[in-house]
Amino acid sequence: MNIPHISIFPTLQAFEVAAANWIAGKMTAAIETRGECLMALCGGNTPRGAYRRLAELIVGRSIDQNRVHIIFSDERMVPPDNPESNYGMIRQEFISHIPDSSLHVHRISGEVRPDLAATGYDHELQALFPQFGGRCDLVLLGVGEDGHTASLFPGTEILLERAKLASEVFVPHLDRWRVTLTLPVINNARAVLFLATGKKKAGIVSEVCSNAAPRTDLPASLVRPHPGTLTWMLDAEAASKLASEKSSQAGRAMQ
Numbered sequence: 001m002n003i004p005h006i007s008i009f010p011t012l013q014a015f016e017v018a019a020a021n022w023i024a025g026k027m028t029a030a031i032e033t034r035g036e037c038l039m040a041l042c043g044g045n046t047p048r049g050a051y052r053r054l055a056e057l058i059v060g061r062s063i064d065q066n067r068v069h070i071i072f073s074d075e076r077m078v079p080p081d082n083p084e085s086n087y088g089m090i091r092q093e094f095i096s097h098i099p100d101s102s103l104h105v106h107r108i109s110g111e112v113r114p115d116l117a118a119t120g121y122d123h124e125l126q127a128l129f130p131q132f133g134g135r136c137d138l139v140l141l142g143v144g145e146d147g148h149t150a151s152l153f154p155g156t157e158i159l160l161e162r163a164k165l166a167s168e169v170f171v172p173h174l175d176r177w178r179v180t181l182t183l184p185v186i187n188n189a190r191a192v193l194f195l196a197t198g199k200k201k202a203g204i205v206s207e208v209c210s211n212a213a214p215r216t217d218l219p220a221s222l223v224r225p226h227p228g229t230l231t232w233m234l235d236a237e238a239a240s241k242l243a244s245e246k247s248s249q250a251g252r253a254m255q
């Protein structure tokens with residue numbers, strides 16, 4: 001596995017600007033290199049500001065949206081208009097900020113039965129991936145305080161899934177069904193970017209970034225793209241418990 005590249009930014013605003021620019025750069029590079037871009041967007045609250053700024057960059061840099069396909073790292077099983085919907089958040093914070101957007105958006109049908117939504121999405125991805133050499137150009141991920149990422153939660157069977165690209169998963173402590181990308185999709189990506197901000201994430205960020213071995217009780221530690229790259233972008237609060245050698249490495253990366 002490639003050594004994770006860790007970038008730390010002094011403020012939330014600096015984090016959002018840097019993340020949006022980094023993502024836009026990956027999109028542009030994919031289009032220039034392969035003619036199109038397949039990108040998985042994550043849900044949660046962390047990426048909201050970066051998504052708004054990314055929309056501005058797509059418009060400002062005239063990135064050819066017709067060449068960009070968007071998929072979702074996971075979805076809560078609710079309709080798009082439900083405040084819990086990851087698609088709903090991404091539509092609100094990203095897609096709606098792009099006038100006359102021609103992005104190809106492949107959403108997970110949160111409004112249907114989980115197994116049907118998962119089977120349908122898996123089939124849609126199986127048909128889509130060959131067009132992109134079988135790999136995402138970029139997968140965005142957040143991390144929960146319990147170490148989950150996408151909807152890959154500690155101790156769930158889906159961590160062992162190696163055939164499907166997407167699957168349903170019941171999350172006991174939430175008493176909720178989710179549909180999520182599986183680890184093979186994430187670890188096969190050309191680039192994976194973790195986004196984390198805020199003091200609450202400092203403990204888990206330090207645990208995952210300093211963890212040598214992959215652990216099923218720490219699903220984010222199972223994200224080990226190869227030959228793809230792994231990058232963490234953090235604000236100072238989320239990085240505040242990183243071991244000094246990691247911070248100095250990141251510091252050098254920022255100079």
Ligand code: 6PG
Pocket residue numbers: 042043044045046047073074075076086141142143144148149150151
């Ligand atoms: C979800 C996300 C999930 C999220 C983390 C972090 O559907 O909730 O896919 O993996 O990225 O829980 O969420 P926050 O950004 O809200 O802290």
